[in-house]
Amino acid sequence: MVFKSLEILHNLGAIIDDIDLSNTLSDKDILEIKDLFFNKHILVFKNQNLSEEEQLKFTENFGNLEIYPEFDKTNDSSKTYHVANVSQDGKHLTDNDEMSLYQKVNQRWHTDSSYRFTPSYASLLYGIEVLPDSAEGGETEFVNMFKVYENLEEPLKLKLESLHMVHYYEFGRRLFPELPPISTYEKKNVPPVSHPLIRLHPDRNNEKSLFFTANAGNQIGGMSQKEGEDLHKSLVDIVSKSPYRYKHRWQKGDLVMWDNKCLLHRAIPYDMNQYRRVFRRTTVAGLGAIKGPFLDPAKL
Numbered sequence: 001m002v003f004k005s006l007e008i009l010h011n012l013g014a015i016i017d018d019i020d021l022s023n024t025l026s027d028k029d030i031l032e033i034k035d036l037f038f039n040k041h042i043l044v045f046k047n048q049n050l051s052e053e054e055q056l057k058f059t060e061n062f063g064n065l066e067i068y069p070e071f072d073k074t075n076d077s078s079k080t081y082h083v084a085n086v087s088q089d090g091k092h093l094t095d096n097d098e099m100s101l102y103q104k105v106n107q108r109w110h111t112d113s114s115y116r117f118t119p120s121y122a123s124l125l126y127g128i129e130v131l132p133d134s135a136e137g138g139e140t141e142f143v144n145m146f147k148v149y150e151n152l153e154e155p156l157k158l159k160l161e162s163l164h165m166v167h168y169y170e171f172g173r174r175l176f177p178e179l180p181p182i183s184t185y186e187k188k189n190v191p192p193v194s195h196p197l198i199r200l201h202p203d204r205n206n207e208k209s210l211f212f213t214a215n216a217g218n219q220i221g222g223m224s225q226k227e228g229e230d231l232h233k234s235l236v237d238i239v240s241k242s243p244y245r246y247k248h249r250w251q252k253g254d255l256v257m258w259d260n261k262c263l264l265h266r267a268i269p270y271d272m273n274q275y276r277r278v279f280r281r282t283t284v285a286g287l288g289a290i291k292g293p294f295l296d297p298a299k300l
């Protein structure tokens with residue numbers, strides 16, 4: 001397997017254009033992909049032609065599939081997520097259709113399933129219908145949260161050390177109150193959770209990254225609502241201005257795999273009434289609770 005690094009990305013991301021993922025891959029190829037993924041966080045596989053089954057099979061190489069109890073993701077299958085402004089039977093939906101509004105929730109910085117006790121590990125998004133080159137927007141943007149953390153001012157790092165953010169699926173309904181309320185089933189299966197704002201990575205020598213999302217809440221435990229929202233807003237600003245971002249312009253047949261543990265991502269807005277955009281997402285479940293820093297009382 002030969003790959004090209006996306007050099008503009010500060011060591012974030014690699015393009016792989018000589019592998020057909022619909023084939024059964026050798027153990028050696030899988031190991032190479034895993035290794036590259038660990039180091040680059042985003043892999044862009046070009047020119048793929050994948051059925052749902054083939055995409056699921058490739059995804060299973062990286063762990064257990066995430067199952068979706070949420071209604072917006074379970075139109076057909078509970079293992080693939082139809083990311084589109086087009087219905088499953090091919091009808092182009094308007095920008096105020098429920099399905100389109102769910103996509104708009106993705107236009108805020110996030111990692112997938114941050115509102116679960118165990119957020120996702122990796123997401124694999126496959127481009128079925130993409131915007132023409134002439135269209136504005138429609139990219140997916142990523143940011144490296146190790147780099148964001150590393151570049152925070154020291155007093156802010158210290159302030160974040162003991163804090164948690166509250167993540168909840170229902171927050172999307174606050175953003176778009178015209179959506180129907182979440183069901184009792186969803187409330188039961190995806191209750192609010194809290195995660196540390198600084199994430200330790202035990203598989204990387206406890207390296208630290210900043211961990212928050214802007215599509216699943218804006219409240220910080222232990223702070224007043226206003227104080228928490230102000231802090232949250234300042235973190236969104238920092239990420240939006242970070243130089244450690246990569247915007248992926250989609251071509252049909254791209255399969256982009258990203259590491260939700262290390263990155264945030266968001267969809268870039270586009271004219272939903274004019275353009276069709278259809279993706280299929282499969283997701284590898286995370287392995288356990290997110291670990292925060294152990295507090296050193298001397299530092300408080």
Ligand code: OGA
Pocket residue numbers: 083106112123125138139140141265266267268279281
């Ligand atoms: C997702 C997502 C981004 C996009 O499917 O999880 O955030 O550009 N998609 O559609």
Ligand code: MN
Pocket residue numbers: 106110111112265
């Ligand atoms: Mn997402």
